[in-house]
Amino acid sequence: MAKTKRVLAVDFGASSGRVMCAEFDGARIALRELHRFSNDPVIVRGTMYWDVLRLFHEIKQGLLKAKSVGPIDSMAVDTWGVDFALLDEMGNLLENPVHYRDKRTSGMLEEVFRHISAAELYAATGNQLMEINTAFQLRAVQRRRPDLLARAETLLMMPDLFHYMLTGEACAEVSIASTTQLMDAQTQDWSQEVLKALGLPPSLFPHIVPSGTRIGRLDAQIAEELGIERIPVIAVAGHDTQSAMVSVPTKKENFVFLSCGTWSLLGTELRDPILTEKARLADYTNERGYGGRVSFLKNIIGLWLVQESRRQWMREGRSYAFGELEQMAGKTKPFQSLVDPDAPEFVPSGDLPKRIRAYCERTHQHIPQSEGEIIRCIDESLALKYRAALAQLEDCVPETRGAEIHILGGGVQSGLLCQMTADACGRNILAGPIEATVMGNVLVQLLASGALGSLEEARQAVRDSEPCRTYVPADPAAWDAAYEKWKEIVAC
Template sequence: MATEKYVLSFDLGASGGRAVLGAYDGSRIRMEELHRFTNDPVHLGRTMYWDVLRLFHEMKQGLLKARGHNIASIGTDTWGVDFGLLDADGCLLETPVHYRDRRTVGMSGAAFQKISREELYRITGNQIMEINTVFQLLALRQQRPELLARAKTLLLMPDLLNYFLSGEKQTEYSIASTTQMLDAQRRTWSREVLTALDLPAHILTDIVPTATPIGRMTEELSAELGMGRPDIIAVAGHDTQSAMAGVPTGEEDFIFLSCGTWSLLGTELREPIINETSAACNITNEGGYGARISFLKNLIGLWLIQESRRQWMREGHEYSYGELEQMAAAAPTQRSFIRPDDPAFLPSGDMPLRIRAACERTGQPVPETVGEVVRCIDESLALSYRAALTEIETCTGKHYDKIYLIGGGVQSRLLAQLTADACGRTVLAGPIEATVLGNIALQLIAADEVRDLAEARALIRASSDITAYEPKDTDQWDAHFEKWKGLTPC
């Protein structure tokens, strides 16, 4: 066997993170999880924070466990939109605030008084969501201007962690595209948006292409950990775009569904689609490797089940996800649906109570048991995927026969089958670790070990198990979809 090349992938999501060793022998990628940790937000007073210093501590534990290998490079991906602010000395001004914090409530309305919704979308091509970076900065401008005045540099979460590793301050293209401050056509920061909202352009750093080597591990960190100084690669910092690189397709036109805390359904394009139809559908154009565009819809995903599970744990019932799926599979089918995009489901809290209230308000049977609640969530998610698929096809003018399901949702055979049934398309499920595989593949591309994205995806296909789910009972789901479309959020 050829000598293996080792790289380290840090994949941080809204609920947890992993350090995963990638070993490449020239024909396949082998993965080994070295360290896993939770990502627990911290409520202090009225503010919800990310515990970024503990996250970096956990990353260092992963590095310590990787010392036995000759690590050539490190890549980090995270969720989008959130950021840290540094002062003139490069010190973190305060712990980054969580996108679910309520400071952005009403900020989109405040923004539209200065720049119209239509103009903001025309420039950025981003789905309008109040969690977006631009609205977080507007909240700071209005509520804490003294903090913003002290800031010398803004670094989005993967770039902040890369800075902790390397001392280099740069912004990677994919994560920049989540901010609603990037000109989607020019692929540069939008002076027009920043000027209209009176936001400081000087705190933003240069944007580097995805899969760019940005430096090496700092000498101080290397000495602390007793290891070498691997290259730090700006992979697709937004985890969705690392997952996109990990879609095991050989096709130019395809639909992907990255299913985790958030679900992201869309396709890959060479140029953004920004017009009245895409604006009305509120579809985002996100940047990825090779300046490609992921034309996608952000949807509430497994957050509904994750938060329901946390509530049941608070009540003394520690169900595993496998147990929840078994109870859902045994529950009555197609009785009640919710709109996952209802703003009532965005904050943390008693999710089963909110789901029951939504069903009662819309005159549907109220799911009482744990299995009935999870079944309601799964079927409603599948219908939301159908709605997003319909919008994507309308905007692109294309029909897609298959959906590539990647991420944590692959583990739910029930959700995969329901998605095939509701959408009337074959679902190809796998790999679960698409984000990590994409992260690893982009490091290999940066090191010239893999030629391009097509070769990387072929490599991932050869390294993954894919399960096909064929649609069933599509006529019934057509009727349920019409019912679901008639439900109105609170």
């Protein structure tokens, strides 16, 4: 009988993090949460930072708790995309990494386009043009903190930073590098064209390695501090979306995925990037993942709208579980109020329900008042946004027409949103796994160790470990009418 493999997955989301232990018996993967913690940005003198030292402390707490489960074969970290840290020549942090929701990138799209056009930038990198992307963040640093960039020796993306803090080894994993708007979509190396246009020194960027690369072992000082072994550290698909992609439990070549968390990401998996003008105008991005595969996807604001609304009600003294909010939404009248989830006013933190009401008033709709009406407005609007993104995907990749949709991540827990997505898109939905990012992190570690032999074997292990739930579309006429109404509203 094969020896059970035991690995640790450190998974950071935009609002929380956790350290999970996975055991693989050769067929199934069992996950166990060891340590969970909040990931709270800190605003200092008008700048929003990630509290990276506390987050590293939380990784250590997870390692301490892992002592109770037995020997660990490897560990790896995945995080959100686009954010980075700058290190000096001694390898020390110059400052805490700045949060992608910080306002410093305002106006940076136009600033960058003075040096390289939107079409040229997309043709080189294949990335959706968003101000939060690393390239635009760096332009903000050039404009406002040139002294900081002058002192920087190395740039590390967030998962690469945590791996560096764990091992002392610096590298750039390909999936997280592909979120920067600085990596060549074809060669999978830093784009010299883009770096030159933006005046960025190539020496700032470490060499890019494939997903599944063994970086090294846990630093000896950390191992001694915690009283643990020097665990091998693997560069998995460091961008959480690409870790989730590994865990899509499909047997098919053509499929659609919807990774549904704080952000929603809808797309498909390809062998080669799509760098056409049609893809650029549709705001689709190309990200590299495990095995060099391309995730052709669109970023859509996701459960952030629900999360931030819930936080506002908590600030007002009304605390609800997510399940309670879903029950309230399910009891309200459908299609009373619809919004564009990606409207700029919904991006910042703060009073989301107030802004949703203002949007509905401006567009001459019913103004939602209760918590249930707000959540139903969000869920229906997200489902209709997914339908619009799906139409664009089919236009760019005709092979996806009629393909089933796999919903992954936290959104799987909302049966209401899953059913609405099936209804809006007119497709069967296969929901699961819930812990898609952690599962993908684990799978790449197992692939790196040889415990799994291929991506197909990895996805079979997911199917054997967690069955999917199927949602079948219903009432197509009502959703077709709602879609036409929604298109008119978002065009206002």
